[in-house]
Amino acid sequence: MCIFCDIIAGTIPSRKVYEDDNVLAILDVNPLSKGHTLILPKKHTDSFLTADAETVQNLAACAHELAVKITERTGADGCNILTNCGEAAGQSVSHLHVHIIPRYNGDSAVSFEHAADSTDPDEVLKLLTK
Ligand code: AMP
Numbered sequence: 104m105c106i107f108c109d110i111i112a113g114t115i116p117s118r119k120v121y122e123d124d125n126v127l128a129i130l131d132v133n134p135l136s137k138g139h140t141l142i143l144p145k146k147h148t149d150s151f152l153t154a155d156a157e158t159v160q161n162l163a164a165c166a167h168e169l170a171v172k173i174t175e176r177t178g179a180d181g182c183n184i185l186t187n188c189g190e191a192a193g194q195s196v197s198h199l200h201v202h203i204i205p206r207y208n209g210d211s212a213v214s215f216e217h218a219a220d221s222t223d224p225d226e227v228l229k230l231l232t233k
């Protein structure tokens with residue numbers, strides 16, 4: 104059984120930020136920053152890659168509304184909106200979820216600093232567009 108399905112069913116407790124027929128938003132139990140929230144579609148699917156179009160649309164609409172509200176209410180300076188797809192990308196719970204991570208000037212909650220990939224960009228473009 105999936106832990107997020109159990110949270111949606113109410114058999115595991117959570118701190119609810121928002122709920123409608125399609126999604127549940129809860130506080131992350133191990134927050135990267137003040138206000139870190141997870142949005143879960145109620146219909147189980149493993150990740151963004153396996154989601155149907157309707158699930159994606161409902162999730163995107165909720166992510167937009169909540170990102171604005173959470174950023175305002177926390178007084179954050181910005182936010183990261185992200186979903187990890189697969190273990191290689193850091194996904195640890197196999198039930199699609201979107202992270203809303205408020206960001207505060209000077210924090211280090213999420214980092215995209217990295218050494219640049221050295222693959223020839225023209226090869227990459229061919230791969231992605233052929
Ligand atoms: P990911 O690594 O993208 O799969 O994110 C999973 C997130 O779920 C992590 O940030 C965890 O802290 C969070 N998490 C795991 N269990 C719970 C729980 N019972 N309630 C709230 N958040 C949880």
Ligand code: ZN
Pocket residue numbers: 105106107108109147148197198
């Ligand atoms: Zn699930």
